[in-house]
Amino acid sequence: MDYSTLKFLGLPVLAWIPLLPLLGAFINLTLGRRLSKATIHTIAIAAVAGACGLSMWLVFGELWKAFKAGQGGVGIAQNVYTWIEVGNLKVELAFRLDTLSAVMIMIITFVGTLIHIYSTGYMAKDPRYAAYFGYLNLFTGAMLILVLAANLPVMFIGWEGVGLCSFLLIGFWYEREDYATAGRKAFIVNRIGDFAFLLGMFLLFWATKTLDFAQLKGTAVGAAYVQPFWGGERLAAAAAICLFIGACGKSAQLPLFTWLPDAMAGPTPVSALIHAATMVTAGVYMVCRLSFLFSASTTAMIVVATVGLLTALAAAFMAFAQTDLKKVLAYSTVSQLGFMFVAAGTGNWVAAIFHLGTHAFFKACLFLGAGSVMHGMEHGGSKTPGDITTMGGLRKHMPITRITFMISCLAIAGIFPFAGFFSKDEILAGAWGVHPPGWPLWYGKFLWGGLLIAALGTAFYMWRLYFLVFSGNERSEEAKHAHESPASMTMPLVILALLATLAGLLGFPHLTGIKLPSFTHALSSWLAPSVTPTWWNPGADGVNPGELIAGHASDPTILGLAAVALFIGALGIGMAWALYGRGPSAAVNRLVDGPLAGAYEASKAKLWFDEIYDALIVKPFKIFASGLYTVVDKLIIDTIAVNGAAVVVGLFSRMSRWFQNGQVQRYLAGLVVGAALVFFVTDWHQDPSFKYEIVGDRLKLTAEPGEGLLGATTKLRWDIDGDGVPDADASGKPYEAPQVFVLLGDTRTRVTLFIDDPITRKTKKVTRVLHVPTVVDPASGDGTPVVKEGT
Amino acid sequence: MSDILFNVGYGHFLVLAALLFLIGTAGVLIRRNALIILMSVELMLNAANMTLLTFSRMWGDISGHTFALIVIAVAAAEAAVGLAIVVAVFRGRRNVDVDRLTTLRH
Amino acid sequence: MRVLLLILTMLLTLGAVDAFAPSLAIADPIPAQAVNKPTRVNITKRSPHSDKIESKDTGMALLFWGFAAATLGGALFVVTRRNLIAAVMGMVGCFLGISAVYMMLYASFLSVIQMLVYAGAIMVLFVFVVMILNRPEDEPVAPTGRAGQAIGGLAIVYLVGRLIFMLMKVQPPNPLTAVQAPAPIELPGDILNTTEKVDWGSVKAVGWDLFGPGLFVFEAISILLLIAVVGAIAVARPLHEDQNNAGEPRDIPRDEAATNAEAAHSGGHA
Numbered sequence A: 001m002d003y004s005t006l007k008f009l010g011l012p013v014l015a016w017i018p019l020l021p022l023l024g025a026f027i028n029l030t031l032g033r034r035l036s037k038a039t040i041h042t043i044a045i046a047a048v049a050g051a052c053g054l055s056m057w058l059v060f061g062e063l064w065k066a067f068k069a070g071q072g073g074v075g076i077a078q079n080v081y082t083w084i085e086v087g088n089l090k091v092e093l094a095f096r097l098d099t100l101s102a103v104m105i106m107i108i109t110f111v112g113t114l115i116h117i118y119s120t121g122y123m124a125k126d127p128r129y130a131a132y133f134g135y136l137n138l139f140t141g142a143m144l145i146l147v148l149a150a151n152l153p154v155m156f157i158g159w160e161g162v163g164l165c166s167f168l169l170i171g172f173w174y175e176r177e178d179y180a181t182a183g184r185k186a187f188i189v190n191r192i193g194d195f196a197f198l199l200g201m202f203l204l205f206w207a208t209k210t211l212d213f214a215q216l217k218g219t220a221v222g223a224a225y226v227q228p229f230w231g232g233e234r235l236a237a238a239a240a241i242c243l244f245i246g247a248c249g250k251s252a253q254l255p256l257f258t259w260l261p262d263a264m265a266g267p268t269p270v271s272a273l274i275h276a277a278t279m280v281t282a283g284v285y286m287v288c289r290l291s292f293l294f295s296a297s298t299t300a301m302i303v304v305a306t307v308g309l310l311t312a313l314a315a316a317f318m319a320f321a322q323t324d325l326k327k328v329l330a331y332s333t334v335s336q337l338g339f340m341f342v343a344a345g346t347g348n349w350v351a352a353i354f355h356l357g358t359h360a361f362f363k364a365c366l367f368l369g370a371g372s373v374m375h376g377m378e379h380g381g382s383k384t385p386g387d388i389t390t391m392g393g394l395r396k397h398m399p400i401t402r403i404t405f406m407i408s409c410l411a412i413a414g415i416f417p418f419a420g421f422f423s424k425d426e427i428l429a430g431a432w433g434v435h436p437p438g439w440p441l442w443y444g445k446f447l448w449g450g451l452l453i454a455a456l457g458t459a460f461y462m463w464r465l466y467f468l469v470f471s472g473n474e475r476s477e478e479a480k481h482a483h484e485s486p487a488s489m490t491m492p493l494v495i496l497a498l499l500a501t502l503a504g505l506l507g508f509p510h511l512t513g514i515k516l517p518s519f520t521h522a523l524s525s526w527l528a529p530s531v532t533p534t535w536w537n538p539g540a541d542g543v544n545p546g547e548l549i550a551g552h553a554s555d556p557t558i559l560g561l562a563a564v565a566l567f568i569g570a571l572g573i574g575m576a577w578a579l580y581g582r583g584p585s586a587a588v589n590r591l592v593d594g595p596l597a598g599a600y601e602a603s604k605a606k607l608w609f610d611e612i613y614d615a616l617i618v619k620p621f622k623i624f625a626s627g628l629y630t631v632v633d634k635l636i637i638d639t640i641a642v643n644g645a646a647v648v649v650g651l652f653s654r655m656s657r658w659f660q661n662g663q664v665q666r667y668l669a670g671l672v673v674g675a676a677l678v679f680f681v682t683d684w685h686q687d688p689s690f691k692y693e694i695v696g697d698r699l700k701l702t703a704e705p706g707e708g709l710l711g712a713t714t715k716l717r718w719d720i721d722g723d724g725v726p727d728a729d730a731s732g733k734p735y736e737a738p739q740v741f742v743l744l745g746d747t748r749t750r751v752t753l754f755i756d757d758p759i760t761r762k763t764k765k766v767t768r769v770l771h772v773p774t775v776v777d778p779a780s781g782d783g784t785p786v787v788k789e790g791t
Numbered sequence B: 001m002s003d004i005l006f007n008v009g010y011g012h013f014l015v016l017a018a019l020l021f022l023i024g025t026a027g028v029l030i031r032r033n034a035l036i037i038l039m040s041v042e043l044m045l046n047a048a049n050m051t052l053l054t055f056s057r058m059w060g061d062i063s064g065h066t067f068a069l070i071v072i073a074v075a076a077a078e079a080a081v082g083l084a085i086v087v088a089v090f091r092g093r094r095n096v097d098v099d100r101l102t103t104l105r106h
Numbered sequence C: 001m002r003v004l005l006l007i008l009t010m011l012l013t014l015g016a017v018d019a020f021a022p023s024l025a026i027a028d029p030i031p032a033q034a035v036n037k038p039t040r041v042n043i044t045k046r047s048p049h050s051d052k053i054e055s056k057d058t059g060m061a062l063l064f065w066g067f068a069a070a071t072l073g074g075a076l077f078v079v080t081r082r083n084l085i086a087a088v089m090g091m092v093g094c095f096l097g098i099s100a101v102y103m104m105l106y107a108s109f110l111s112v113i114q115m116l117v118y119a120g121a122i123m124v125l126f127v128f129v130v131m132i133l134n135r136p137e138d139e140p141v142a143p144t145g146r147a148g149q150a151i152g153g154l155a156i157v158y159l160v161g162r163l164i165f166m167l168m169k170v171q172p173p174n175p176l177t178a179v180q181a182p183a184p185i186e187l188p189g190d191i192l193n194t195t196e197k198v199d200w201g202s203v204k205a206v207g208w209d210l211f212g213p214g215l216f217v218f219e220a221i222s223i224l225l226l227i228a229v230v231g232a233i234a235v236a237r238p239l240h241e242d243q244n245n246a247g248e249p250r251d252i253p254r255d256e257a258a259t260n261a262e263a264a265h266s267g268g269h270a
Helices: A013-034 A037-068 A099-122 A129-148 A152-170 A177-208 A213-217 A219-225 A235-251 A259-265 A268-277 A279-289 A298-319 A325-345 A349-379 A399-413 A419-432 A443-470 A487-506 A518-530 A555-580 A586-593 A597-604 A606-659 A664-685 B002-006 B010-030 B034-059 B063-093 C002-019 C058-080 C084-104 C108-132 C146-167 C203-211 C215-236 C256-269
Strands: A076-086 A089-097 A228-230 A689-695 A698-704 A715-719 A739-743 A750-756 A763-769 A775-777 A786-788 C185-188 C195-198
Touching: A013 A037, A013 A076, A013 A089, A013 A099, A013 A129, A037 A076, A037 A089, A037 A099, A037 A129, A076 A152, A089 A099, A089 A129, A089 A152, A099 A129, A099 A268, A099 A279, A099 A349, A099 A487, A099 A518, A129 A152, A129 A268, A129 A279, A152 A177, A152 A235, A152 A259, A152 A268, A152 A279, A177 A213, A177 A219, A177 A235, A177 A259, A213 A219, A219 A235, A228 A235, A235 A279, A235 A298, A235 A325, A259 A268, A259 A325, A268 A279, A268 A325, A268 A349, A279 A325, A279 A349, A298 A325, A298 A443, A298 A597, A298 A606, A325 A349, A325 A419, A325 A443, A349 A399, A349 A419, A349 A487, A349 A518, A399 A419, A399 A443, A399 A487, A399 A555, A419 A443, A419 A487, A419 A555, A443 A555, A555 A586, A586 A597, A597 A606, A664 B010, A664 C146, A689 A750, A689 A763, A698 A750, B002 C058, B010 B034, B010 C058, B010 C084, B010 C146, B034 B063, B034 C058, B034 C084, B034 C108, B063 C108, B063 C203, B063 C215, C058 C084, C084 C108, C108 C203, C185 C203, C195 C203, C203 C215
Parallel strands: none
Antiparallel strands: A076 A089, A689 A698, A698 A739, A715 A750, A750 A763, C185 C195
8 A cells, every 4th residue: 555645634644643742732722621531631731642642643554664775864754745836946845754743753652652651740721721732733743744744845844943932941930030041032032043954955955856754865866965065065064054054943952042941941851842852853763864965065064063062061061060950951862862963963863853852752761750859849849949059869759760860860970771772872972083174183082072972961960950859958948848749740750761771672782792692783774774874975976975974983982882871870970979968978079179160160160151141232233223123113113203293284284273263264365275276377478469660661570479488589580471381481491589570571461470388389370450551652742651540 | 558558448448447456355354353354355346347347448348237237136135134144243242354264273 | 524525526526527527528530531531640559548539538647547536545444443433434435436447337227226236225324333333443464374465465465566567468359449438239129120228337238238138137136136135134134122232131011911911921821
């Protein structure tokens, strides 16, 4: 059966995976206020669990078959409808389930279901229960869209959707000003990343005219990646770096990570789902999804790896001095994401996804455990439930939480046989063995060393946290009254801890010497069809890809590196135990006040990132905005345009009011003035005429074309002999002057003056009957012409 | 110039009528006493009469005289009614100053 | 003293009229022979109204300017005097001047009518009303609204100029007839196929035109006058019995019968 065309209720079956949670969100957000709490969480959990079941059915059914047939990279592709079709751009609302997205949807739906179940207990007393579950479902749906997208625009829909839900859920308790601000901060910082994502998308489209992943991966398009773009860089470098900046925003890397610690203002299950397991991993997923693009540019990969390393180190450093339970976990998340990006930067896509999965399990477990601790502390009466300085000795009161927390801490520290050991080891081994063409030769080792230091720090601060919370004696009254959480909350903890223990079995390193069961390499072989592990290198033969990005190390190297990692992890735990084993010891105070004072301050102040951003970016922006407000909004628009219009109207009305005041005399005055104006205006077209007089023996005709401007510019012609046609004199020159001398005998009695009006282009004729003598009597004899009146 | 002064033609009558008319207009516009305004209106009517008669003389048409007679009759009627109104207004307001005879709010 | 001056002026005027009476007579038309004979005719016309004629018309000019001055002077009196009676007297002088000017235009009937109706009846009416309104004082020119007055004054001055300019260019159809007395009107006479010549502007001529072609107008004007009379009475009547024409309360001698009748009336109604 061709699953590509499988539909359910008219929609492709893949579309139902994100659609179920979206429907649940819709119902809860619109009708939720009228439903009971039980109904609400049943709908929500059913939606996510349904999505989980559906995805499991598809993955273990059809996709498994495709994988077996070697089509794992193609998977199931389904198109809902053509969304945009403009010119060259054709974007369909299409989903694709290949092996990579299969891993993601399993994690998302499964962990999501557990967190939904956990939330029923955690948020039981919240008045906006329905809104919470609605947002949670909405988030799950958006994340699934992101992961299942078959092209970049659809992925961007999901990208934005999870950003929105992050904002909604972080600022869930918006009555508190700082929580609402944290939500806004998350959204704005994400937005900066989104802008870079869009730029990368535009760049790719411009170069390749397509945005579909399957087409972008093809060799036909790949030639565009190696085109020079700017400086000596390839196009792939520019596009990949832009997209990576987008991933930085979403996955909280340097320098766009400042929102994640503040995001702890949201409810703890939200932090677990969004900021541990799913949303922050969207960036890693995106980079792995576009592995073919990143493999085309060593510059992009070095940028990714370096940023990841710096983030891992910086976040680990900041976690040392934090005293809020969730904030430590937040920095830990940032640090672990740095690990994942280093893995991606060294071309170790499988390791990145592997660590993503294991991190999802143990970090979710840690967050939920933190939630459980805080729940218990609240019960004990604490007003600041997350403050670890007031905790201690909780192992006696919350055993299940303690055990699961401990397991997760072991996992994150990278202790055998927990999941974190394997995934972290994969990353380290990959960094050690990478030999890209454009990198300095020692860079891989450098990355390995940095990651090792970060791993040491990770182990240290996580176990500092564990010891401060659970070991020693209670440091406050509230801690003494804390108690274990209900089963709805501890159940998911147990499940996640179990997963954190067992998930490592899927990702054993490839040891040539030892024969391992096939399932231990399940993950790498599962993911292999979907990612590109080789350099894009159109060599002499045109389009064939080049060599492997990360070389395959020998067995002793692998085992040696693993041992080093294990040792570092244990060292970290040991240091933490030494300093905090039974609560904060005197040694800590000595160190903090003494040689490590500066470092402690820097760590506590989060390396002053927030303050720097505030001074460099936020304050100038606020000044600019307030300047715009004062000048453009208040002055130009309000005062000049809007009020000014009213003032002009008032002015005109005042002028008109002067005129119409009910007094007849005023009206009459207007009448008189109007009459004068009429005279004045019509003056200019006064009727023309002409004068005549006898001068000597000639008749002098003087034209009066009319007053005003017309007089100077009109054209005049004379008709002397009364035939209606303008005449010319004896020499042939037409009579056109304003003053014309004509011999007395030459005229008839009707003389016509033709006036050509230059403006109206009309010709006026003025005909006058001249009372001039036409007969000259020579009989008078005194030389003066004596004339007879004629008509 | 001397011919204008010594040879009286139609224009002189017309100009006299025009001046009279404009003096009447000025009176209507400027004065505030209702009676004076009415008298100025009479002036204007007389000016019109003079113009009528001048043109009647010019074209030799006797109907101009008839027209002028009618105008005189109408002016009389109008003066009567106008004065009656002024008296009635004066009775109510003790005042015939048109500037103060306004009930329109300023 | 002023009365003496007024009488003196009137006598002088009459004397002047008398002295130049010949010029008011119908001037003879230009003899027909003048058309055939070549005559030295100055045909330079600088203005349409400057035709020289044989008869003396300096007298005419003097009369015209004098009466024109009276007319305009009287009109200015009306417009500028604060005292109502002075204004009315100015108006009368104006009408005198106008009447004389009508005479110069050969409109004898209307000249007399003007004196009778205007100066005789209408001005008397005005005087009566001035007596009723015994409030003499007011500023001739309103103290406020100078801007409006200025604009209006400017417009009026401009109109004066334009009108004069325009009117001086009016041309009669036949300049030769302009200086003559108008031709007599031919009316159908008493006997068939005869015509009677009556003077232009005389009673008979105007009467013929009024009751002939203008009969409808005549009837209409009579109705108008009726309406005016009725309206004037209706408007000018005192509102209540106890007010006089000036609006002041007046005493009505009440007699017993009227009071009882009133009481019975109102008692019946209640």
